[in-house]
Amino acid sequence: MDDVLSGAGAALPVVIGATALVCSVNRGARGWLMDRLWWTFSGSFLRFMLVMIGVMMLWQTVGLELAMFAAGDVLAYLEVLTAVSLMTAQARLAPVKAATARRFSALMRRVMRLRSRRRTRRIRPKTPPSSSDADRPAGVWVFA
Secondary structure, X not given: OHHHHHOOOOHHHXXXXXXXXXXXXXXXXXXXXXXXXXXXOOHHHXXXXXXXXXXXXXXXXXXXXXXXXXXXXXHHHHHHHHHHHHHHHHHHHHHHHHHHHHHHHHHHHHHHHHHHHHHHOOOOOOOOOOOOHHHOOOOOOOOO
């Protein structure tokens, strides 16, 4: 019987053919089969089956909706955790930032003192360059 319901091989066409043969020969079997088919495909039963199929299809999404709800819940917790972590990091890093700024400013003061000493030792050119165009040969263009 499992082969008939699974549709393996030629079993289903054989069952349909045998049923048609029995119904054409026996009037009682034909009446019984027609009553069952009439009840199966009647409006109320068909409507009931369509509603049940719809319910089963929607039931498949319940797990997905629960997963999305749980994921959203986890994301909300993650967002709160991130906000709290940023606030504590800002509070913890303020003293580190101040100490780094103090050390950097002390270092820059030393560098600036060294630069000022170098400036006093600079040698100036002996003669300033001529600003007149008469010293240059004709046809030479100078761009500044």
